Amino acid sequence: MPEGPEVQRFADQLDRVLANQPIVQLTARTQVAKRWLTEHPEMLLGREIVRVSAFGKNLIGWIAGDYYFYSHLMMWGRWTTFTGVPPHEVDRRERARIITATGGAILLSAPVFQLGQGNPYTQIEILRSLGADILPQSSEPFDQARFVEALRLSQPDRTIGAALLDQSIAAGIGNYLRAEILFLCQLDPWRRVGDLTEQNLHQLCQTVPQVARRAYETGGFTVSDLDRTRMQQDPGLVYRSGSEWGTRHYVFRRTNLPCLRCNTPIRQQKQLVRTDGTEEKTRIIYFCPVCQQVSINLKPRSTKRSTADTTI
Template identity: 50%
Template sequence: MPEGPEVRRYALQLQDALEGEPLVALSARTKDAKAYLLAHGDELIGRRIESIRSHGKHLYGTLEGEVGFHSHLMMWGRWFVYGANENPEVDRRERARIVSPRSCAVLFSAPIFEIFEGNPYEQVENLRTLGPDILPYDGEFDSNEFERRLKLPENLEREIGAVLLDQRICAGIGNYFRADVLWTCQINPWTHVAELSRGEIACLNANIPLLARRSLEQPGVTVSPEQRERLLHDEALHYNVDRPEWAARHAVFRRTNLPCLRCGGKIKQKFQTVYKTPDGDEENDKARLIYFCPNCQHVDLSEVPTARVTRRKKPKISPVA
């Protein structure tokens, strides 16, 4: 699933291509959006595309007249931007298309694309509940709000590895990000929130925005420049010798049984139970693999709870009218 940094890159691409431009065409193949456009689509043509933003794993745009669109990519969705003269053919994967005089943005394979009227944070259900963005537009991660949500009574007995996937607490963290930020802070993923020390929470507050910015600037890279150099030039530290630049992005994510960059011990993986939450993110609906260093993160493998594993299924695309 694209995580916060990946969705922000899509938002920036769409922003560069469409923001400030008049809308030439808007089409959608998801049922509700298509129905809205059949009734009101002509009214939108010519309106200026005012802004395109992301918040966590959600992307939304607004037009003149308090109308906008919202997408969530889930596992397989992608946005692509084309020049105005390219006009790609429609295929079965297309979910939406936004056209301006100089660009065309096409959404593929995403299960969620909807049209809303009014303030997106009032009208889009999943935006209303999101926690602070790991990539805030004003540059300041809201650590106070993150800590407040983290310490709500209903979260105190939850495991931190599961809580970090809850978009209501912090928006934009997915599986690669939570694994590497917990490793960075040397936190056991199965530690209950109530048992986190002040130092561990402070470390999360400092490193969540740091790793998010790093992953935005260098696609998917969570390791420091020094760690990345080690990964790039030491074949013993990664599996993919044909594409070391791809394998040299993470400290623990998908590095099972390879040496820890900190202590040299073997990285391990286990399933961790995460609980479904009403935040529009399917990652909270099943057990998820968590990668960690047992030594650095103080994990006794014999005491790790057994998670119930369900087979991942490709999500259903919103119905096409």
């Protein structure tokens, strides 16, 4: 699933192509957006797209006249942009197409695309409940107070590994960011939120926006330049020498590879992240058992270096 940094890059991409341009054509295949277009025929044609922005994993296009378009990419969605003449053929994965006189954007594979008038932050349920944005506008700092308050209001028995995936606590964190954040904070993913110290909270407040910004600026890399060079030069630190696989992160998808800090093999484990009383949802968490002082009992690790797990 695209996380905050990836969605912000999509928003930047759309903003460069669409901002300050009147809409020539807008089509949609999602049920909600199709119904809106039927009820408001040609309402958006000729209206200028003011800007495109992101908040966490959510992308919003602001349209003149107090209108908007909204998308959530979920697991496989992505935006593509073009300049000049739009592609004639319609990809079967296409969910929306926005065309201006100079170019446009096409949404692929995303199940969530909506149109509306008014403030999307009050009209769209998920936007009303979001926590601090991990990648706020460049002029704004990460809202540490909001983040800490949301953590403290969370269930004290909840694990920090589960809490970081809660978008009402921090908007934009997904599986790879939470693994990297917890590693850099040297935090056990199974540590209870109620047991976090003031130092733990301070580290999280510093690390969350730093890791998000690093991933945004580098196209998804969270390791430092120095550590990436180490992995590129030492075949023992990667799955396959010469491949980028295994050089992007400290722990995420580096199962059985040596920790870059203590040389202990990185582990992975399913972690309960949510339950609704009838169904439990788990996600794979990657970690260094030594650096993060992991408290749970771990099964003997496999000595096979496998990249088979592709859980995001």
